[in-house]
Amino acid sequence: xxxxxxxxxxxxxxxxxxxxxxxxxxxxxxxxxxxxxxxxxxxxxxxxxxxxxxxxxxxxxxxxxxxxxxxxxxxxxxxxxxxxxxxxxxxxxxxxxxxxxxxxxxxxxxxxxxxxxxxxxxxxxxxxxxxxxxxxxxxxxxxxxxxxxxxxxxxxxxxxxxxxxxxxxxxxxxxxxxxxxxxxxxxxxxxxxxxxxxxxxxxxxxxxxxxxxxxxxxxxxxxxxx
Ligand SMILES: C[S@@+](CC[C@H](N)C(=O)[O-])C[C@H]1O[C@@H](n2cnc3c(N)ncnc32)[C@H](O)[C@@H]1O
Numbered sequence: 001x002x003x004x005x006x007x008x009x010x011x012x013x014x015x016x017x018x019x020x021x022x023x024x025x026x027x028x029x030x031x032x033x034x035x036x037x038x039x040x041x042x043x044x045x046x047x048x049x050x051x052x053x054x055x056x057x058x059x060x061x062x063x064x065x066x067x068x069x070x071x072x073x074x075x076x077x078x079x080x081x082x083x084x085x086x087x088x089x090x091x092x093x094x095x096x097x098x099x100x101x102x103x104x105x106x107x108x109x110x111x112x113x114x115x116x117x118x119x120x121x122x123x124x125x126x127x128x129x130x131x132x133x134x135x136x137x138x139x140x141x142x143x144x145x146x147x148x149x150x151x152x153x154x155x156x157x158x159x160x161x162x163x164x165x166x167x168x169x170x171x172x173x174x175x176x177x178x179x180x181x182x183x184x185x186x187x188x189x190x191x192x193x194x195x196x197x198x199x200x201x202x203x204x205x206x207x208x209x210x211x212x213x214x215x216x217x218x219x220x221x222x223x224x225x226x
Contacts, residue, residue, distance in 0.1 A: 001104055001106045001107055001135070002106065002129055002131055002132040002135070004129075005127065005128065005129035005131075005132045006083055006104050006132075008128070008164075009083055009126060009127070010083060010084060012126075012164045013084055013087075016164075021195070024195050025197065025198060025199065025201040025202075026189070026191075026193075026194035026195045026196065026197040026198070026201045026205065027191065027194060027195055029189075029194060029197075029201050029202070029205045030188050030189055030191065030194050030205075033187065033188070033205075033209070034153065034187060034188060034217075034219060035067060037185075037187055037219055038067065038151070038153075038219065039067070039071060041151070041219075041220070041221065042068075042071050043071075045149065047116055047117075047149075048072075049068070049071055049072035049073045050072045050073070050074065051077075051116075052073050052077055052116040052117055053077045053079070053114060053115050053116050053117075054068050054073050054077060054078055054079065054115065054116065054117045054118075054119065055079045055080070055081070055110065055114075055115045055117070055118045055119070055143060056068075056078075056079070056080040056081075056118075056119045056121070057080075057081055057105050057108075057118055057119065057120050057123060057136070057139075057140060058081070058082055058083075058105065058120060058121070058122075058123030058126070059080030059081060059082050059087075059088075059091060059100065060082060060084075060087050060091070061087055061090050061091050061094065062080050062087075062090075062091030062092075062094055062095050062098065062100060063094075064119055064121055065078045065079075065080055065095060065098050066094075066095060066098075068117075068119075069095075069098070075095075075097035075098055076097075076099075078095075078097075078098040078099065079098070079099045079100075079101070079110070079115075080098065080099070080100045080101075081100070081101045081102070081103045081105060081108060082100075082102065082103075083102070083103070083104055083105075084102070085102050088100045088101070088102040105123075105135075105136045105139050105140075106132055106135035106136055106139060107135070107139070108139050108143065110143045111143070112142055112143065113142075113143070113144065113145045113146060113148075114143050114145065115143050115144055115145060115148060116145055116148050116149070117148065117149050117150075117151060118140050118143065118144055118148070118149075118150050118151070119150075119151040119152075119153075120140070120150065120151075120152055120153075120154070121151075121152075121153040121154070122153065122154050122155065122217075123136070123154070124136070124137075124154055124166075124168050124172075124173075124176070125154045125155050125165050125166055125167065125168050126164070126165065127166075128164070128166055133176060134176065137176040137177055140177075141177070141179075144224070146224070147224065148224065149221050149222070149223055150177070150180065150221065150222035150223075151220075151221060152173070152184060152218065152219065152220055152221065152222055153187075153217060153218070153219045154168040154217060154218060155167055155168060155216050155217050156168060156169055156170075156186065156216065156217060156218050157190075157216050161192075168218070170182055170184065170218070173218075173222070177222055179224060179225055179226050180222040180223060180224055180225065181222070181223045181224075181225050182220070182222055183220045183221045183222070183223065184218040184219065184220035184221075184222075185218065185219060185220055186212055186215035186216075186217065186218055187209075187215055187217050187218070187219045188209075188215055188216050188217040188219075189205055189208050189209045189214055189215065189216070190214055190215075190216045191216065193208065193214065
């Protein structure tokens, strides 16, 4: 386990809470767009969500698990882990029927092959240390059932204003998950641009989002080829 990197991540998030985004029309739009694409992906999965066990790794405040609940995963099948105690505490208060653990994902105490779906949303871009990223990837592969699916959302571009973020390109994702097929599409209008659209968000966001180079993230599935 890499405690130095864990301490760095904790210190970074202690000083950085994106409160400015709440209520910003462009930011809300990009979340709506992402969630709509995610729901469409989930509806096409060859698994019954009502019988799935889902782990959200790096779950933050837990809201992604709520989306899975709304799509049919029972509360007792929803698990979240995160390094940050304050986020886990808030997640527990918001969603008392789901299971949350404060843990470093390098070493998680769930049984092998226990989850049908593991979600990782903007987690690997937060991890700068290669060793930690490899350990977290190994944890995911270990707890994922045969035929299980990773649902991925993360940024593909560097953030010039934030040196605590690394871009997750397809090349980098393949290095971490060599035995998985990537089914990823670019999504999300560059957030600094989206945030400036103001009252014109509804008309302009969809136009700009058609330009591939302006899409900052990948969303999609990683499927095991073994
Ligand atoms: C950018 S936030 C994303 C939170 C949430 N997934 C979301 O999309 O809102 C990244 C999260 O990953 C967590 N994280 C990073 N490295 C981790 C690790 N090794 N173990 C557990 N959580 C980790 C951080 O604590 C943080 O809450």
